[in-house]
Amino acid sequence: LNKIYDYINIQNYDKSYDLYIAEDNKKYINEFITKYNIAKFVIINPFGGAKKRELSQWQMEYLVEILKKIKPDHTIVFIGEQNKLKNIDPNLGLKFQSNSILDVIALIKEASYVVTVDTSIVHITSAFGLPCLTIYSESILFEKTDDINLTMRKKWKEYYRNACNNLVDKSYLKKNNLLVELPYCYDQLWSPNNPNAKQIVFYKSFLSKVDNEEFSQRILSCIK
Structure with a gap:
């Protein structure tokens, strides 16, 4: 938007x-x-x-x-x-x-x-x-859990990180002086x-x- x-x-x-x-x-x-x-x-x-x-x-x-x-x-x-x-x-x-x-x-x-x-x-x-x-x-990556979302993040963490970064509006981040620490919320x-x-x-x-x-x-x- x-x-x-x-x-x-x-x-x-x-x-x-x-x-x-x-x-x-x-x-x-x-x-x-x-x-x-x-x-x-x-x-x-x-x-x-x-x-x-x-x-x-x-x-x-x-x-x-x-x-x-x-x-x-x-x-x-x-x-x-x-x-x-x-x-x-x-x-x-x-x-x-x-x-x-x-x-x-x-x-x-x-x-x-x-x-x-x-x-x-x-x-x-x-x-x-x-x-x-x-x-x-x-969820955090090193936490032991049966949460399926966390399991998938561990397995595909690099893919997940790259996919999320592609969805983030980097010009908005830069303009507002924000930092992103994916894959966490x-x-x-x-x-x-x-x-x-x-x-x-x-x-x-x-x-x-x-x-x-x-x-x-x-x-x-x-x-x-």
Whole structure:
């Protein structure tokens, strides 16, 4: 996209996302807020598209504990796939029953703060410019794991490195004085397109395997 705008000589343009919310979805959210008498709320999304991105039970409990201390006047609302949400302890917070992702979008727009793993929720939150804490996991080559992505990176690491480098806009990197350390995730390249978001990258195959002490320290340094 940067190259296209440069080609047609457009220097300043809006890079923000945009999302439309239908009236039916707004109504559904208003009914949810009214039903539970919610004034302000924080959203936690502990589930990603892959097992490696999901928070552990301890991590979810820790986040709730910290958020209740920092935002005592906020209700905690969990979102995610319905078959996964049912396993969350109801004492941790409300579990939002959505009909589709469109309900989730409408809910996020009304939230005060969002904590999410690496999934589409990051981008939805970015569309509304909401304060957000995003939590990423990235495999490292020397880690022993049965993660298929890491296995393939080890086997084809040079090919993978070359392929990734060919996809990176080097003129953008140079202009913004960025360095790339592929094949690892690089937070300045993969970070949310949101000035109000903070990002944590744990270099571990599975988020759930991050040491509790490291997790708590990193979260405390970023959460607000």
